[in-house]
Amino acid sequence: MTATYKDKKVISIGIASELTGLSERQIRYYEERKLIFPERSKGGTRKYSFADVERLVDIANKMEDGMQTFEIRKEEMKKTDLRDKMLRGQLNAAFKMRK
Amino acid sequence: MTATYKDKKVISIGIASELTGLSERQIRYYEERKLIFPERSKGGTRKYSFADVERLVDIANKMEDGMQTFEIRKEEMKKTDLRDKMLRGQLNAAFKMRK
DNA sequence: CGTGTAAGGAATTCTGACACG
């Protein structure tokens, strides 16, 4: 829950490339396809977190399995969607109890 | 014990500067005075870990307290020295038991 | 679709030095 080192966006694309084994081109492309969301410095350079790096490795594995970028994105949307529904359910239940 | 994100040298000096509030000049100077030991990329750019960043904050505090760089280094040497002695003691005890 | 690459430019970092105190 507490944002630790894992979520701090401090890694440049060159380092991210080294850590993941992906080319910078690939990493930028996955961003273009909305799979990864680095922050930017004032100057415009990308900054990733360790969580992002893990996500990139995950993406790389799925790509190797022949999955396409839009499928990976859909998979992510499904998860977010599920979380939303569950949260809404929780809120709803809490509401009813209040009455 | 297990090297986690905290010890990976992945942070450039600009980011380290932002995280610590120290100037790049100060950070490089503390390295010159053997207080901090970043890694280098092939091209020669410095790379710090989160542990390094914490260490820098620690150094900054001590500097604010009026401590000088050589005092901070000595303090560090004392700790290392103590650890060495304790380790040697442990080994020695183990040796005796073996006999 | 996913990725490599050459191109030109901008942001980032490096070192050694001078300055102040």
Added chain:
DNA sequence: CGTGTAAGGAATTCTGACACG
């Protein structure tokens, strides 16, 4: 001693485009 700064150069990163398939 500790830090700021201007200087010149090198490493890093950025974008948009062409290529291949």
